[in-house]
Amino acid sequence: MTNESEQSFAVVIIGGGPAGMSAAMGFLEGRVKALLIDRQAQLGGQLADIPSPIVNLAGAAVNNGEELRVAMQSSLERAAQFAWADEKRPLLTLRNNCHVLNLAAFEDFISVETINAQGIKSSVRADFLIFAGGYRVRQLEAPTAHLANFWQYHTDNLAGQSDLSASSLAVVGGGDSALLKAISLAPKVKDLHLIHRGKNFTARPDLITKIAQLPNCRTYCGSKIAELIGAGKLERIKLDGGEEIAVSAVIVKVGYEPNTELLEGLVKLNEKRHVIVDHALKSSHDRIYAAGDIINEEHARISTAVGNGMKAAGSIMQRIYHSRSETSERS
Structure with a gap:
C-alpha cells in the first residue's frame, strides 16, 4: 500500500x-x-x-x-x-x-x-x-445538562469507579447491545435497572431470558428517563412516570x-x-x-x-x- x-x-x-x-x-x-x-x-x-x-x-x-x-x-x-x-x-x-x-x-x-x-x-x-x-453509536441527549458526564455510552472508567460492587446503575435500551451490557454488569454491581421506552424488548429471546433470571436486575419497559438528579454527582434518576431510582451512572445503549x-x-x-x-x-x-x-x-x-x-x-x-x-x- x-x-x-x-x-x-x-x-x-x-x-x-x-x-x-x-x-x-x-x-x-x-x-x-x-x-x-x-x-x-x-x-x-x-x-x-x-x-x-x-x-x-x-x-x-x-x-x-x-x-x-x-x-x-x-x-x-x-x-x-x-x-x-x-x-x-x-x-x-x-x-x-x-x-x-x-x-x-x-x-x-x-x-x-x-x-x-x-x-x-x-x-x-x-x-x-x-x-x-x-x-x-446512536446518542441521546442527557435530560439534565450539568450531570451529562454521568450519562455514558461506554463503561470504561465508569464514573471513575474501579469497584462497582456497591453501585446501582441504570442501562437504557432494549436491544441486544443493552441487554448484553446489563448481563455483563449485573455480577459487578449491587443493583441494576434496565430501562426501555418500548413495551417489549427487541433483543434475542435468549438474552431476554437471561435478564429475567438476574436477581439484582429490575426492568422498566415503556419508560424513559425524564431527569437526572444530584448535586455535583448523579444520585437519582426520575422516570417519565414519576418514579425515582437511586443510581450513580446511566449507560446508554440505544443502538x-x-x-x-x-x-x-x-x-x-x-x-x-x-x-x-x-x-x-x-x-x-x-x-x-x-x-x-x-x-x-x-x-x-x-x-x-x-x-x-x-x-x-x-x-x-x-x-x-x-x-x-x-x-x-x-x-
Whole structure:
C-alpha cells in the first residue's frame, strides 16, 4: 500500500471497516487501482471496540475485535504485497486520518474532496465509488445538562469507579447491545435497572431470558428517563412516570445509526437513512455502490459486511472489464 497523493482512480472506497477492507482486497486481487479513505488513524471501523470473543464469523477464532482488526489489516497488507510483486506498482492507496468534506456525483465520474490531519485539502476523481461508512453509536441527549458526564455510552472508567460492587446503575435500551451490557454488569454491581421506552424488548429471546433470571436486575419497559438528579454527582434518576431510582451512572445503549449524511441528495435512502441498493449493491446512482452496515438494516454482522465489500468490488470490476473489452474491440 502507498500513502502517496494521486488524483485519479478507478475506484474510491470510503470507510476502512470490514466492508471497506474486503472491497480493497477484491480490487487488489483484480488488479484494479483503488483509493481507500478512512477517517480514523487505523483501519477496522468499530472492530477495536468489541471486547468479547467473536463467534459468528467463520474461520476467525479471536478473543476480541482488536484481534480481528489486526488479522484483517494483515490480510489486506498481504494482498497488497502480492499485487505489488505482480504489477511492480502500487494498486491500493491508503489515506488514514482523512475526512471526506464533499462528494459530487456526475454521469461519468465521482469527485471526492478530502482534508487530512494536517489540514491539507485535496480532490480526487474516480470512475466508481464504494461507500462503506458504517454505523455510529446512536446518542441521546442527557435530560439534565450539568450531570451529562454521568450519562455514558461506554463503561470504561465508569464514573471513575474501579469497584462497582456497591453501585446501582441504570442501562437504557432494549436491544441486544443493552441487554448484553446489563448481563455483563449485573455480577459487578449491587443493583441494576434496565430501562426501555418500548413495551417489549427487541433483543434475542435468549438474552431476554437471561435478564429475567438476574436477581439484582429490575426492568422498566415503556419508560424513559425524564431527569437526572444530584448535586455535583448523579444520585437519582426520575422516570417519565414519576418514579425515582437511586443510581450513580446511566449507560446508554440505544443502538446505532448509519453514517450516510454524505450521500444525502446523491442516492436514495430509506426512512432510517440506510442506502437502498440492488442485487449488485449499486445505489440509485449508476456509479455509487454501498456495502456493510449502511445497507444491512435487518442483520448487521461482520461476516455480512465482509461479503458485501467483496460483492460490491466484484460488481464494479465486471463493469470495468467489460468497458475495457469494448474499448479494445473498437481499437
